[in-house]
Amino acid sequence: MDTIEQKILSILETVNDPEVPVLSIIDLGIVRDIKINENEIEVIITPTYSGCPAMDAISINIKLALFEHGYKKIKITSVLSPAWTTDWMTESGKQKLKAFGIAPPTVKQQVCHTELFHDGEAIQCPRCNSYNTKLISQFGSTACKALYQCNDCHEPFDYFKCH
Amino acid sequence: MNALIDYTLHLADNALILGHRNSEWTGHGPILEQDIAISNIALDLIGQARNFYQYAARLINDSTLQGAKAPSPGGEGVGGEATEDTLAYLRDVKDFKNCLLVEQTNGDWAKTILRQFFFSAYQFYLYQHLQHSKDETLAAIAEKSLKEVTYHLRWSSEWVVRLGDGTEESNSRIKKAVDDLWVYTDELFEAASFELLATNEGIAVDLSLIKNNWLKKITDIFDEATLRFPSREGQAVRWNGKDGKHSEHLGYILAEMQFLQRAYPNNYW
Numbered sequence: 037m038d039t040i041e042q043k044i045l046s047i048l049e050t051v052n053d054p055e056v057p058v059l060s061i062i063d064l065g066i067v068r069d070i071k072i073n074e075n076e077i078e079v080i081i082t083p084t085y086s087g088c089p090a091m092d093a094i095s096i097n098i099k100l101a102l103f104e105h106g107y108k109k110i111k112i113t114s115v116l117s118p119a120w121t122t123d124w125m126t127e128s129g130k131q132k133l134k135a136f137g138i139a140p141p142t143v144k145q146q147v148c149h150t151e152l153f154h155d156g157e158a159i160q161c162p163r164c165n166s167y168n169t170k171l172i173s174q175f176g177s178t179a180c181k182a183l184y185q186c187n188d189c190h191e192p193f194d195y196f197k198c199h
Numbered sequence: 200m201n202a203l204i205d206y207t208l209h210l211a212d213n214a215l216i217l218g219h220r221n222s223e224w225t226g227h228g229p230i231l232e233q234d235i236a237i238s239n240i241a242l243d244l245i246g247q248a249r250n251f252y253q254y255a256a257r258l259i260n261d262s263t264l265q266g267a268k269a270p271s272p273g274g275e276g277v278g279g280e281a282t283e284d285t286l287a288y289l290r291d292v293k294d295f296k297n298c299l300l301v302e303q304t305n306g307d308w309a310k311t312i313l314r315q316f317f318f319s320a321y322q323f324y325l326y327q328h329l330q331h332s333k334d335e336t337l338a339a340i341a342e343k344s345l346k347e348v349t350y351h352l353r354w355s356s357e358w359v360v361r362l363g364d365g366t367e368e369s370n371s372r373i374k375k376a377v378d379d380l381w382v383y384t385d386e387l388f389e390a391a392s393f394e395l396l397a398t399n400e401g402i403a404v405d406l407s408l409i410k411n412n413w414l415k416k417i418t419d420i421f422d423e424a425t426l427r428f429p430s431r432e433g434q435a436v437r438w439n440g441k442d443g444k445h446s447e448h449l450g451y452i453l454a455e456m457q458f459l460q461r462a463y464p465n466n467y468w
């Protein structure tokens with residue numbers, strides 16, 4: 037017999053990040069807690085980036101998914117602290133990213149410092165697995181991504197940057 | 200309480216106005232990757248502003264409930280509850296508490312980069328301290344925002360070096376930007392009265408603690424970029440943005456940013 041929390045969790049696993057649709061919000065690590073109050077489900081989420089435009093869509097999609105399964109009173113609470121980090125991304129999430137052609141965040145937070153023109157960190161090309169890659173831009177198509185190019189197969193690719 | 204509200208609005212206004220300025224580059228960046236970069240930074244800043252405004256609105260509404268007269272609430276003549284939207288769209292120039300630096304015009308890419316660099320370095324050290332504020336909400340917003348600002352600082356620092364130590368043309372442009380903007384950096388470290396009050400309560404960051412770090416950062420990057428500090432002779436700024444005394448630029452920004460809500464109140468688009 038599943039607990040209600042587990043049921044909710046399995047429903048939330050079907051809610052995807054609208055900007056990176058291969059990732060569920062559980063893969064992304066933004067669901068911080070699920071609380072069952074009197075007849076009310078409270079889902080506690082944290083934003084990836086302060087200005088992430090996907091957060092409103094995600095809140096709506098969580099509500100819709102839970103409505104579909106018969107839950108009526110749903111509260112979404114957004115918390116800022118502790119701040120989201122890519123370390124919370126699940127292993128399966130990282131594999132899904134790579135299969136999708138986006139290099140997953142590296143484990144060590146080497147990029148999160150202010151050192152200039154830093155290229156000590158090797159990001160693996162999701163296409164040919166080469167580490168011989170170069171940074172094109174620290175800012176990519178969405179706030180969470182940087183733009184890289186592979187020096188071997190020449191494919192440009194997104195890197196889900198560490199945060 | 201009033202000092203906390205003013206301080207929160209000050210943090211929000213800084214982020215909103217610079218975010219808005221940066222967003223003016225969207226679709227006009229020098230190359231696609233940098234257009235995307237400056238737009239991403241704009242988005243981060245506006246997101247930070249939203250977090251601060253939401254908190255300020257909550258504080259204002261709470262203090263109104265308790266019968267206190269809140270300072271600069273929804274703005275003159277704005278009844279009802281304060282929200283993030285009333286605070287951004289319905290206050291006037293004199294209600295805004297942003298520093299003059301962030302409202303300066305974009306100019307060329309060099310000026311935009313330098314303004315970002317000065318401000319990101321300031322935000323970087325400010326948020327490092329603010330994340331330990333006695334006020335839990337401000338601390339949480341600072342902790343969240345610091346990661347974003349770290350990227351902004353690195354990106355803008357690299358561009359300052361690239362332009363300063365680049366071609367003759369890029370060097371002359373960034374030098375001109377230094378001459379234009381340097382005068383506005385003093386204000387970052389001159390505490391307004393609400394900042395002093397909030398600092399005494401352990402809420403706001405003591406600006407004297409971050410000034411040296413900021414100056415060292417600027418000096419290091421300037422050295423690498425072969426840039427020098429300009430002479431200050433004859434330069435004096437007559438306004439004080441934190442107290443609502445702004446340059447003429449802020450009025451133009453607000454006219455554009457607030458047009459829809461002013462012309463069609465409560466409308467969505």
Ligand SMILES: [Zn+2]
Nearest residue numbers: 161164186189
């Ligand atoms: Zn490759």
